[in-house]
Amino acid sequence: MPREYQFDFEIRHLIYFREVARLLHFRRAAESLGVAQPSLSRQIAHLESAVGTALLVRSQRRVELTPAGRHLLENIEPWLRQLKRLPAELDAIAQGETGILRVGFTGLAMATVLPGILRELQRTHPGIRVELNESPTATQLEALRSGDIACGFLHPDSLPKGYHHRMLLSERNGVVLPADHPLARRKTLKLHDLAKVPFVLFPRYNNPTFYDRTLSAFSEAGVTPHIVEEIWPRANAIGLVRSGLGATLMCPSEAKILPDEVTFRRITGPTPESRLALAWHGGAHGSGALNAFLQAAGHRLN
Amino acid sequence: MPREYQFDFEIRHLIYFREVARLLHFRRAAESLGVAQPSLSRQIAHLESAVGTALLVRSQRRVELTPAGRHLLENIEPWLRQLKRLPAELDAIAQGETGILRVGFTGLAMATVLPGILRELQRTHPGIRVELNESPTATQLEALRSGDIACGFLHPDSLPKGYHHRMLLSERNGVVLPADHPLARRKTLKLHDLAKVPFVLFPRYNNPTFYDRTLSAFSEAGVTPHIVEEIWPRANAIGLVRSGLGATLMCPSEAKILPDEVTFRRITGPTPESRLALAWHGGAHGSGALNAFLQAAGHRLN
């Protein structure tokens, strides 16, 4: 038993001391603790020598606390209570009945599945607190890797191996135009029609895979997009469209709620496809809170 | 080792776990703790089975915390720190460098030695908090007996055996008169001169010994005092004198500061003698705070 990192007393000593201090009687305390009185006497003596201070005054016929003893009693009482609850507490965390869960998400998730999942989770596991973090797919992947988030709603196309994921939705992008734009009068558009329209997209590093896929769709349609701005989060793009800066691509779910000044139009033919998946670390030991979240997400989807 | 009152883990386990959780490495943690790695492995396993929850995920090559493990780490950290300080803390209390000290006192003490002692104590032991309680000698004796106060400034004549005490002062009483009283023109008085003067004294039960001694002084002087009021604390007697109700006996120190409307006159011949002593419980195990207080009181007197 090494000396340097060793406390010279143990929880047992504190519990023994508490009982003696409460009853001020060795024999009764020993009985209450279920040990023999001599053993108790020695353990208390051990504790006193370990802390280097007399905690009790024994006068053969009466036992009383010293000031240090009283101080110790008052100090350990709350801790012993907390310690007693500890196993149940840890179990609750492991079972996912409580805990903090950091979750990454994109605007699309918030516009579609996320609210329902959170509501379901709140219903089944009210003890779990979710810390939401809107960030682009690339950032979420990094956060997943480092453990900063336990799971993320992201575009799964560039998901590396070692992560589990569940596809949530896949939608062909449409276009958001200023309401007074000439093309807005048409019911549907082709990407080809938008050759001359200035575009607001998102920064490439947010999600290189999807960015490149978007440009591919344009070239497939035989045009090169005129990109005037890159912005994130995507919702901000709507503001720019509204200000007349240009148009932006967006999937129907995300464009469900739009201000009057802008219009959403479906695109026929080639168009990028927004995908949303819930991804999490492939470790075998999913945190309980994460499992609860996944369960809530599954429930939402069935 | 009885089951009912036994935690299934000890402080040692928590310290071991903390080190492993910090370093996320059994071998290095074992080295840092000064134990062999196998022992550490088993202690951690023991802790996990004791709390009934996995705290670490071992993947042969890497160790990481489960959510429960992280929770445990965060919870025990502050407590282990506190626990480490505990011996020094208890020692400080035992040595009287800190703690709470309840002290009884009378008006005479506050008018004389008490302020100086408190100042000295504050200088030498700033960690000690003193709880002052003005009460008559008889009440203080009871409080000493029950442990409500650790020491008291009181009239020592009726001090029972089993208490230590240190005499602080002894003063012949004088008389406090209304300033416009005919007798106030004399420089000194005899108790005999005050035969017809109505007197304000204190309730007998406050200090029966001194009360009786006072009456003895009167009869020695050949008079019976005309007592019109008994009041406590003594300082209030001055207010009654001021209102013209009568005169009161008082020692010079206590009568040092008087309003203009009253006058203090020394008494020659028989007169009661106010004594002040610091008394404390004769137990062998004086609390450290008490010892510090006594030391400050001694310093004040030398």
Next chain:
DNA sequence: TCGAATTGATACTCACGAGGCATCAATAAA
């Protein structure tokens, strides 16, 4: 692709010390 190094777990033995029983010394109550 294969061997070397590194990881934490397991098997075995040893020794410290907590626990139990019997008993003592000191005090209080009869």
Next chain:
DNA sequence: TTTATTGATGCCTCGTGAGTATCAATTCGA
């Protein structure tokens, strides 16, 4: 005085923490 009750001490037993040697699984380097 006797008797009962208090906490402390002596001695023995046995559980368990710790050490050494070793294993199985994985990673890394060539």
